[in-house]
Amino acid sequence: MLLQIAEPGQSAAPHQHKLAAGIDLGTTNSLVATVRSGEAKTLINSQGRDMLPSVVRYTADSVVVGDAAMASAVNDAENTIVSVKRLMGKGYNETLALKDKVPYQLIDQQGLVAINTVQGVKNPVEVSAEILATLANTASETLGGELNGVVITVPAYFDDAQRQATKDAAKLAGLNVMRLLNEPTAAALAYGLDSGQEGVIAVYDLGGGTFDISILRLRRGVFEVLATGGDSALGGDDFDHAIVGYLQQHTGEAELSHQAMRQYLTTARSIKEQLTDSDMVNFSLPVAGSQFSGTLSKTEFEQLVAPLVKKTIRACRQVLRDAGLTSDEIVKVVMVGGSTRVPLVRTEVATFFATEPLTSIDPDKVVAIGAAIQANVLVGNKADGDTLLLDVIPLSLGLETMGGLTEKIIPRNTVIPVARAQEFTTFKDGQTAMALHVVQGERELVEDCRSLARFELRGIPPLPAGGAHIRVTFQVDADGLLSVTAQEKSTGVQANIQVKPSYGLSDDQVATMLKGSMQYARQDMQLRLLREQQVEAERVLEAVSQALKADAALLSAQELTNINQALTTLAEVKQGDDTAAIKAAIEHTNTLTDDFAARRMDQSIRNALTGHNVDEV
Amino acid sequence: MNYFQLFNLPAKFDLDLTELGSRYLKLQKQFHPDQHSSGSERDKLLAVQQTANINDAYHSLKQPLMRAEHLLALRGLKISHEQRSFTDPLFLMQQMELREQLAEIDQSADPDAVIDTIERQLQQQKKQLLQQLATALDSETAEQDQQAADLIRKLKFFFKLQQELELIEQQLQD
Numbered sequence: 001m002l003l004q005i006a007e008p009g010q011s012a013a014p015h016q017h018k019l020a021a022g023i024d025l026g027t028t029n030s031l032v033a034t035v036r037s038g039e040a041k042t043l044i045n046s047q048g049r050d051m052l053p054s055v056v057r058y059t060a061d062s063v064v065v066g067d068a069a070m071a072s073a074v075n076d077a078e079n080t081i082v083s084v085k086r087l088m089g090k091g092y093n094e095t096l097a098l099k100d101k102v103p104y105q106l107i108d109q110q111g112l113v114a115i116n117t118v119q120g121v122k123n124p125v126e127v128s129a130e131i132l133a134t135l136a137n138t139a140s141e142t143l144g145g146e147l148n149g150v151v152i153t154v155p156a157y158f159d160d161a162q163r164q165a166t167k168d169a170a171k172l173a174g175l176n177v178m179r180l181l182n183e184p185t186a187a188a189l190a191y192g193l194d195s196g197q198e199g200v201i202a203v204y205d206l207g208g209g210t211f212d213i214s215i216l217r218l219r220r221g222v223f224e225v226l227a228t229g230g231d232s233a234l235g236g237d238d239f240d241h242a243i244v245g246y247l248q249q250h251t252g253e254a255e256l257s258h259q260a261m262r263q264y265l266t267t268a269r270s271i272k273e274q275l276t277d278s279d280m281v282n283f284s285l286p287v288a289g290s291q292f293s294g295t296l297s298k299t300e301f302e303q304l305v306a307p308l309v310k311k312t313i314r315a316c317r318q319v320l321r322d323a324g325l326t327s328d329e330i331v332k333v334v335m336v337g338g339s340t341r342v343p344l345v346r347t348e349v350a351t352f353f354a355t356e357p358l359t360s361i362d363p364d365k366v367v368a369i370g371a372a373i374q375a376n377v378l379v380g381n382k383a384d385g386d387t388l389l390l391d392v393i394p395l396s397l398g399l400e401t402m403g404g405l406t407e408k409i410i411p412r413n414t415v416i417p418v419a420r421a422q423e424f425t426t427f428k429d430g431q432t433a434m435a436l437h438v439v440q441g442e443r444e445l446v447e448d449c450r451s452l453a454r455f456e457l458r459g460i461p462p463l464p465a466g467g468a469h470i471r472v473t474f475q476v477d478a479d480g481l482l483s484v485t486a487q488e489k490s491t492g493v494q495a496n497i498q499v500k501p502s503y504g505l506s507d508d509q510v511a512t513m514l515k516g517s518m519q520y521a522r523q524d525m526q527l528r529l530l531r532e533q534q535v536e537a538e539r540v541l542e543a544v545s546q547a548l549k550a551d552a553a554l555l556s557a558q559e560l561t562n563i564n565q566a567l568t569t570l571a572e573v574k575q576g577d578d579t580a581a582i583k584a585a586i587e588h589t590n591t592l593t594d595d596f597a598a599r600r601m602d603q604s605i606r607n608a609l610t611g612h613n614v615d616e617v
Numbered sequence: 618m619n620y621f622q623l624f625n626l627p628a629k630f631d632l633d634l635t636e637l638g639s640r641y642l643k644l645q646k647q648f649h650p651d652q653h654s655s656g657s658e659r660d661k662l663l664a665v666q667q668t669a670n671i672n673d674a675y676h677s678l679k680q681p682l683m684r685a686e687h688l689l690a691l692r693g694l695k696i697s698h699e700q701r702s703f704t705d706p707l708f709l710m711q712q713m714e715l716r717e718q719l720a721e722i723d724q725s726a727d728p729d730a731v732i733d734t735i736e737r738q739l740q741q742q743k744k745q746l747l748q749q750l751a752t753a754l755d756s757e758t759a760e761q762d763q764q765a766a767d768l769i770r771k772l773k774f775f776f777k778l779q780q781e782l783e784l785i786e787q788q789l790q791d
Contacts, residue, residue: 178654222642321783378654388646415676417650419669477665478650539657590659597659601648601667605623608647 018148020178020379021139022186022371025131025152025166027085027208027235028338030054031365032135033372034143035381040190040372042365045138051364052138056081056130058117065134074266077103077258079117083237084131086209087113087124088169089161101241103258128169136175149178151375153367155210156182156228156394159440160452163480178378180479183207184214185225185391186370187336190361192218200226200329204349204357205336205367206312209235213316215323215330224390227413229319234311236272236339242304243268243296251285251292275301276341302344309348316352322413333357338364390415397474397482400437400446402427409474412442416480421473423489430462434470438484457486459493533582537574540586541567544593547600554599559592566592620674620687630688630754632678641675682776685750685769694762696769705771712774715739719778722785732786739782743775 021043024031029051033042042050047067057069057080064072073080081104087095092108099106105116114123132152140146154166163180170177184203191201198218205212212230216223244264248254256264267283274281275298284293320327333349335357340346349357361369374389376382392415398408399422410420426434434457441449460468469489476482485496544567552560570585621628624640646652648671653664677683686696718735725731746768753765 179651220642222645318787321787378651380655388642388649388651390645390649415672417665417669418672419666420673475665475669478668536657540659543657543660597663601663604647605644605667606625608644 018379018381019140019143019145020372020375020381021136021143021147021150022181022368022373022375023132023135023150023152024183024186024365024368024371025085025128025135025154025169026054026367027083027210027237028054029208029364030131030135031368032139033365033368034139035372035376036143040369040376042368043138043142045134046141052131052135054082054085054131056084056127058119058122060118063119063130065130074259074262077262078105079119080104081115081117081122081127083209084124084127087115088128089159089163089165090124103262125165125169125172128166129172132170132173132175136173147175149176149375149379151179151181151186151371151378152177153181153183153186153371155205155207155230155232156184156212156214157210157230157232159232159395159450160480160482161450167479167481178375181371181374181389182212182214182225182228182391182394183367184212184228184334184336185216185223185389186368186374187334187366188214188216188218188223188370189373189387189389190366190370191332191334191358192223199331200325201332201334202316202330202353203334203336204312204316204340205230206339206345207235207337208237208339209233211235211312211315213312213319215319215325221387222390223387224415225392226325227319227323228392228394229315229322231311231315234308236337238308239272239305239339239342240265240268242308243271243301246296246300246304247283247285247294250294251287253287271296272301272342276343298343305342305344309345312345313348313352316349327353330355334366335359335363336366391478391480392416393418393476393480395440395450396442397438397440397452397476398449399424399472400439404446406439406441406444406446406449409472410476416476417478419473419475421471424470424472425466426460426463426468426470427465429465431465431468432460432462433458434460434486436472436484436486438474438482452482453484455484455486455495457488457493457495459491460488461491530577530579530582533579533586534574537570537582537586540589541571541574544589547593547596551596551600551603554603555596559596563589563592563596618670618674619691620678621691623671623674624678626678628688628691630681630685630751632684634679637675637678641671644671681747681750682769682772685754685765688754689762689766689769692757692762694766696766705767708771708774712778715778719781719785723789728789732782732789735782736779739775739779743772743779746772746775 021032021034031042031050031052033040044050045052045066049067052066053070055066055069055073057064057072057076059079069080073082083102086098090113091111092106092113095106095113107114107116107121109121109123112123114121115127136147136150150170152166152170154163158166166180167177184205187203187205188201200215200217203212203214203216205214210230210232211234212228214228215226217226247264247268248256253260264285267285271281271283275296279298280295282293282295284291286292330353333353333355335346335349340359340363346357377387392413393410394412396408396412397410398406401407407422409422410418424434435454436457437446437454438452439446439449440452443449457470460470471487471489473485474482475485483496485494487494544563548563555563566585566589570589573581573585576582619628624637624644626632626637626640645668648664648667650661650664650668653660656664677687689696715735715738718731722728722731750765750768750772753761753768
């Protein structure tokens, strides 16, 4: 059986059912789901719907989210933010192509993209936080209590900046994010646990703004992502825009006002939806005071979107190659995202994979349902070891080297968490500092990749060129977020950075926004920080005591005395209200027990695999 | 770190990959950060580091070339750090010929057929070299270890060629 090494942290309240939710923060619609009585279901909001349009409207003195905001999308387009997900984690320059496509005003806020509204400048993180808070509200009202934690889904293709931005938004909404989960993985979870299916499956996820294709292997409760690919700028919205182009050709209106654009888009979406079941659709649009009427046939529509669908199939071929598989090795194809209702998409996918795709779970809900299942596991409501998710990083991570070239440190599709190190040396005689530029992407040239962070290692001993050895370590956690450490080997001087991407927000900025947001003005930040430290102190006390009970034999008498002293101090300080002192006592205890923890880990790895027949696994 | 020890498997080149896979999953089920999500910050950090090690070890043992390199490293022979130059005129000649064939693919009348032929050639060569590598590593003598290191270097050329071939194939398809 499994060792009980995870037990200490979980022993605080073993039988208490905790409240957790999965959130699908979508480009067009968002959903929240939870597991109740063993079944994962999406939750219905006060409007009686489970789909919340990802739309936020700012008026002079209020914020409206969802259907009510959507209703004003045409007459107050400039203050009604749609598809904000496309702006997450983006620099202003990266969104120039969207400028003509969105009816609200994008502005440059110190390199970041932001939106000018009647209520002032709002950034994408703030807008997304409004959507998340609304969903969390639905969940707490339905479940009758505050959520202990949430799992939020992101497209597999989201880069570090976009993931960080999503986490920031959740923080701003006051949510505890247990995990960012890739959308296709969530969909596979929803299907996998349902059917007990084993083998290799493909998840084809065509959402509003992004396309993801992932290949997963399911065996004995383990979900292993083998490869993932896609296009972060291709989705159902592009189908709509293709139809808008067609409409414009026929109405003769080359330039559209924001309001007219919104109307064209609404018409386009309706045409697209109707063509799922019919072969011909009539439409009418106001042009220069009169009404323009026309038709669009399914064949014409399919001609319009065929190049887009082809692009997705090309990505499917690529990802199979990455996984080292051929299309006949795929046992099931899962369809995700409203755009997979388009018949052409279904037939092309069926042809490529030579199998009829699965559509039994609503493609709009499947991601939220998968997220809810994972949230339920992570919050501790399920016996551990039942299911496990092994995910990969979607994009390679590397460093800039001489001549503006990228040196990949961790290639894409590597299983996370992962740590990889590489050694570099100095370039000049007597060089005492080294600049490190962390980038993300597949291209050879740094300028074609995404810049994530820059930092410097100083205090390198002056030696001849090539004399100093600098070891750079990249570590990616289970959320896919990166931290980088650089260390000079002879002196041990060290510099590190938690990659706050150039377009992300610093902790200070988030804290300021937290304080500034109306929602949390009432909350006493200091008290919150104190509580957090007290809880952490409690965890450490519990964990170390449990560890001592089990493995005190691994310690010398002196070590044991020191640790016991530290525990006594920590327990005393915890009773008080000095946040800094508690934090210091925790750190002191951690330092003293670092070695102990490492020894226990090593021992348990040895134990895990000795004396066991693999059949027992 | 001895990756074989981590999985409690004998330090041999001829490895039972199915067995490795199931031991890997077993360790993952125990140490993955998801199993520690309600633990303290330090528990979580340790879990991340531990899982990163397990992932790295699995990744290295799974692939024959990296597994061979790791075996040699355990025996005190580090391939990436030694600067032994490597001269085998016959081998270098063969490499040059293969490279020329790659460069001429796009001018051929039937590129797919040419790709297939080269692919088969590469596979066959790789298979032979891998067999020789297995024998060399099994004998566990310093001399044979040097031989193994040479074979690894040769194999790297072939793996690189294979990658380039796939790239060419991809470009032709798109």
